[in-house]
Every structure is written in C-alpha cells, then in structure tokens.
Amino acid sequence: MKTVLILVDGMRPDAMVQIPYAKELLEKSTYALYASTVFPSVTLPCHISLFFGVEPARHGTTTNTYMPQVRPVTGLGEILCRNGKKCSVFYSWEQLKDCTVPGDLAFSYYCSGGMYGFDVANEKLTRAALAHLQENELDFTFLYLGYPDMAGHLHGWMGAEYMESMEQSWNCIQTVIETLGTEEYNFIITADHGGHDRTHGTQLPEDMIIPIICYGKSFEAGKVLTDANIMDIAPTITALQGVAPVAEWEGKSLLG
Numbered sequence: 050m051k052t053v054l055i056l057v058d059g060m061r062p063d064a065m066v067q068i069p070y071a072k073e074l075l076e077k078s079t080y081a082l083y084a085s086t087v088f089p090s091v092t093l094p095c096h097i098s099l100f101f102g103v104e105p106a107r108h109g110t111t112t113n114t115y116m117p118q119v120r121p122v123t124g125l126g127e128i129l130c131r132n133g134k135k136c137s138v139f140y141s142w143e144q145l146k147d148c149t150v151p152g153d154l155a156f157s158y159y160c161s162g163g164m165y166g167f168d169v170a171n172e173k174l175t176r177a178a179l180a181h182l183q184e185n186e187l188d189f190t191f192l193y194l195g196y197p198d199m200a201g202h203l204h205g206w207m208g209a210e211y212m213e214s215m216e217q218s219w220n221c222i223q224t225v226i227e228t229l230g231t232e233e234y235n236f237i238i239t240a241d242h243g244g245h246d247r248t249h250g251t252q253l254p255e256d257m258i259i260p261i262i263c264y265g266k267s268f269e270a271g272k273v274l275t276d277a278n279i280m281d282i283a284p285t286i287t288a289l290q291g292v293a294p295v296a297e298w299e300g301k302s303l304l305g
C-alpha cells in the first residue's frame with residue numbers, strides 16, 4: 050500500500066482535538082496525543098530528525114539553517130529510493146528541500162508560502178498533491194501544511210487566528226483522505242512541534258508535545274500509543290513499504 054505523510058507545522062494536540070474531523074479520525078486510527086518531538090523544538094531540526102531518524106545532536110542541524118552532516122545518516126527518502134520506491138514531496142517552506150538528498154525523489158513541488166501566503170499555499174499544495182497522485186503511481190508522499198505555524202507566530206498559539214488556520218489545514222487533510230481513500234493508502238498525520246505565546250523552540254510541553262495519527266488498513270482503530278516520538282515516523286513508513294529501517298535510526302515502528 051501507498052503512504053501519505055501530512056505534517057501540519059506548529060499543530061498542538063489540544064488545538065487539534067477541537068476540530069470535529071480530527072476527533073472523528075482519532076476514533077478510527079492508531080494515535081498518540083502526547084508524542085514527543087526533539088529539542089530544539091524548531092521547524093528544520095524537527096523535520097531533519099523525522100526524515101533522518103536521529104536527534105539534532107547527531108544530525109547537526111539545530112536552527113532553521115541546514116548544516117551538512119559530518120557523518121551522514123541515510124534518510125527516509127534515500128532508503129526508499131534504494132529499494133525501488135517512488136517518493137514525492139509537496140511543501141511551501143523552502144528550507145525543507147534539505148529533508149531529502151539529490152536522487153531521492155520522483156517528484157517535488159514547491160509553492161512559496163512567503164510569496165502566496167501559507168493559507169493559499171496549503172490549498173495549492175493539496176490540489177497539486179491530489180492531481181499528481183491520481184495520475185501517477187507513488188509509494189510515499191509528503192505533504193507539508195505550514196499555515197498554523199505562521200498564524201501562531203503572527204497572532205499567538207491557541208488564539209482565534211491560529212484556530213482558523215487549524216480548521217483550514219484540517220479541511221485540506223479531510224479532502225486528501227476522502228479523495229484518496231484507504232483501499233490503496235495509509236495516512237500519517239503529525240506536527241513538527243507545538244508552540245506557546247508567539248514562539249516555540251523550548252522544552253515547554255506546549256512546544257514539545259505533538260500528535261501522531263496513523264490511519265488506514267494497516268493500523269488498528271482506537272489504539273492509543275503511550276510512547277511515541279517524531280523519530281518513530283520514518284521506521285513506521287519503511288515498515289509500511291516493506292523496507293528494512295536504517296540501523297542508525299533511533300526510533301521504532303508504530304506498527305508493532
């Protein structure tokens with residue numbers, strides 16, 4: 050089966066559970082509402098840890114400026130590509146280009162959130178991803194929805210503008226899931242970090258706690274995960290694809 054990973058930048062679980070479709074999806078999913086991200090709880094370090102399976106202290110990126118790895122770890126895209134899997138990414142924050150290395154991807158689509166606005170970019174990315182998936186056979190797809198992080202920084206986490214951005218992002222998620230269905234797809238929905246006031250990056254629970262939702266035929270409905278981490282996502286995706294995880298990865302598959 051194919052896998053779609055959807056990451057909502059800055060999504061706090063206590064905000065997510067206020068969205069009716071998200072609450073409905075939890076009942077049909079294996080999920081964690083108290084999963085952990087990595088420290089520093091900053092966007093690029095968290096994404097690099099997700100895709101390369103190790104802590105920031107190991108991969109070396111500790112700010113939103115990418116640092117080439119001194120002793121490179123094989124990432125999710127690379128190990129899937131080596132095993133004949135076709136991967137695609139759809140994103141609106143340019144720094145995320147470093148989550149993969151040249152040769153990993155069958156397709157990449159970038160839409161500038163800074164130029165169009167992250168709300169508009171969310172919708173453009175969702176439409177582009179669905180159009181491409183419906184026309185092409187892709188094993189793994191990453192869809193980034195960046196609007197809530199921008200709303201949090203501009204207006205504050207958990208405020209009205211932030212909650213509006215969450216609703217819009219979940220409308221995009223619902224469209225993706227209902228359009229593609231679960232006959233051929235498993236879905237993983239998560240965040241890179243949370244946020245408080247107008248910032249994030251600390252070890253406060255508001256910044257460090259993220260949701261992880263795993264939905265599809267490969268996952269048990271209503272199962273609650275009590276010990277989950279953002280670094281568990283890459284080995285879960287390789288397990289879904291029938292590919293062995295990278296030995297250096299620090300996470301575990303959530304399929305077990």
